[in-house]
Amino acid sequence: MESPFDVLSVAPDADEEEIKEAYRERIKEAHPDHGGSAREFQLVRAAYEEIKNGDAAVDGEADGGDGGITGEAADGEAREPEREEPRRTQRCRVEYLNYEVLDDHGWDIDDEDLFEEAANGGLDREDYGQFWVRPRESLLEAAERHGFAWPFACRGGACANCAIIILEGEMRTRVDHVLPPEMLDKGFQLSCNGMPVSDELQVLYNVKHMPELEELLLPPRPWEQAHDD
Template identity: 45%
Template structure:
């Protein structure tokens, strides 16, 4: 008879009192019973499910990062959350799974609120380190944004602010806000996700972008572009190439910036 290998069955039991859907309840009970030595065939009979369903459910829950499975069973549409935040579905799944390290009542409350559709898009609850490299430097050095070792080369080169550096983004801050707090002067205009002035390319990590209304799906998915004014880091580290707002792919989406207007009035 089997036993769970990767997850503490007591933690699954703690979730039993927190979930609301019959699907999540059945899945958790199956996993807990399996850990006590009940076979998959018998469990299938008990819960009037296929043995395949039982096996797949046990496999999905027998993981330190099982919360995304519970969230899905509770009715959270992970793909819709990803779309709302302009994130990859895998990033949203990992974000939910990271809740497995939190106290069960707190993690369950997050899942419940997403299941009810009453929360904002995904936001990180911890600080993130953002590394930035200016596109002009990439071009001057003959590098490519697609280079796997782009930021390794930047770290070894004789670069300093404003071309290259890093800063900390606190929970609730946008990348642009944190950059400005750190003394950087990045391009911007609307500050509300409606132009491309502050666009960056995410080379590593992921950035949620709630509220943006200007970038196309192709720019977001294929180019991995984000607007730093509404961009919120989701991963512990994020590496971005800045100064892409005036590139050909984004130039038509720019607005006059405050710096431009100030220069015109001098």
């Protein structure tokens, strides 16, 4: 899979000016008015943000930081020990779409070209876009690192407030005490503990208002507070 550096056609050790210049060239090439596409435009912008924020370590190197929740939760809640599993050494690129905008545009989850329509739909960055997930980082952690306030409540796999639907790609969940097998078969996963195991993902987030999840939710205070900050 292409890294952010590959997307911008720039070396990992390029200086700030080289990266800016590469971004200017690639964003012009990717613009739909210049023969590119909305999805490519989003990808180039996400790559630049990843590099600019210092988050784009070379694939195969240790990322450091706070990727992966172990031990005590951020809210002080005890967490089950993590099972020893092979670690990913590369990032995963995530293309995301806010479930709540589907009705507004007359879109359906089963639309084959759903993400193409979303890319061309003029949506805000909060509703549609792309970002990278580090090795050993959960999907929710990555979204927050990129400045998004995705819904959650317990962060411990005990509620469905953080649920997403995976339309393409694979993810494993470290702790899940709430989603029944039939929902997992439909692509539902928990973003708080879910870690990508494929190079790319397409996900619908903010699906907590779907009828199937109604009985699996906790009061969404953290979600509301995140938007009030």
